[in-house]
Amino acid sequence: MQSLPEGYRALVLGAAGAIGGALAEHLRADPRCAAVRTLGRDTDPGIDFTAPDSVAEAAQALHPQQPWHLLIIATGMLQGPSGGPEKRLADLRAGHLAASFAINTIGPALALAHFTPLLARRERSLVAVLSAKVGSIGDNRLGGWYSYRASKAALNMVLKTAAIEMARTHPQAVLAALHPGTVDSALSAPFRGAQIGRPARDAARELLAVLDGLGPEDSGGFWSWDGQRLPW
Template sequence: MNTEKQSHVLIIGASGGVGQALVEYYLTVGWRVTAWSRSRLSITHDALSCVQVQGYHPEQVADAVASLADLSGVISTLGVLHNAEFMPEKHLGAVNAEQLEASFQVNTILPILLLQQLVPKLPRKAPAFWLQLSAKVGSITDNYLGGWYSYRASKAALNMLLKTAAIELARSHKQLVIAAMHPGTTDTGLSKPFQDRLPADKLYSPAQSAARIAAVVEKLATGDSGKLLHWDGTELPY
């Protein structure tokens, strides 16, 4: 994405493996970075503004949103696959309301509400971007293995919400690109329980994934708005 002034990025979920790597990457290439995280970051830099938030519900980030200015783009890394209470469901009998609700809350509801809040902070007449990390397994077309019900469904719903928002906002923010992206399996806590099944060359370091995400951002064009993108920039099917 070519802009005359593209120097300030907001990283949401900046204390996670990919989020922190993105902060480090953009500082290295000379961007101004605002980092939202629930945990305190250990990074210090003159171009970095760290905002520790209690959570990502609208009322919890209202002050942080109000303080933003001159924003060029947003990268949100929010997402949950498992936690202390649940793992991905392997079969229909494991599906339950609590896990579905938890997955949709983090993977679907919070990202779209954050977009709703942050759109007024993005320029209406200049290039800008909103990139939300999603997952290839959220593709309905590409689902050949089944399982992982709540994660797949919440990511598919996320993709639909972003596609719908992209259509609407193209009328008011003609140079804004809203996209979802599959970053590949990255060596973070999210993928840790499943890494032993992967070939070594299919597990990427956070720094690798951050550089790939940034490369996709750099090439975004308005025609990409509403798409689900692979880490190499190719389009994935819904």
């Protein structure tokens, strides 16, 4: 990450996932990175988006270690005990819709609220949330996947709104929603097979390169792994 200060410090939320783990691995291999802290259900402090208080508690625990320069929220849920992607309106279930928003929207929104105050104010800082192209309203041509699409579209709005506010207090900060593309991961495997796309390590490298190349004027944007700006 050449655009961040020498000795920058990074936080990765959701490093237990394929992409989050690969992002943390790349950052640990960067000689310019002084520290990488990963947070998840099994870390100390722990963070669990189904337990909202844990987000504030984790941020408070890391407050003495600020400033941080890079915050990546690499969490997401496509299916789970509440259900999976819906093909039709008739398949909608309140429980799965609520669970999707809890993990894909509410949790990341709370993470932005509690962790962005820990970012450096007088230096460049970067914030990324893992979104999805299917969360683009303008690009929706196939329909279906109601809960996942809606929760990622809502995440994009939260990110865009946060970027406007952050520009007032952190003028060098860049906030971005990132689409990783098709990646070999547990999230996608049930729908596309075991080998469905690029290795997570390749996707992580591409996402970091996109993030590294964005300027403050790009803050609040929605970007694909290949650098393409995506429609809302």
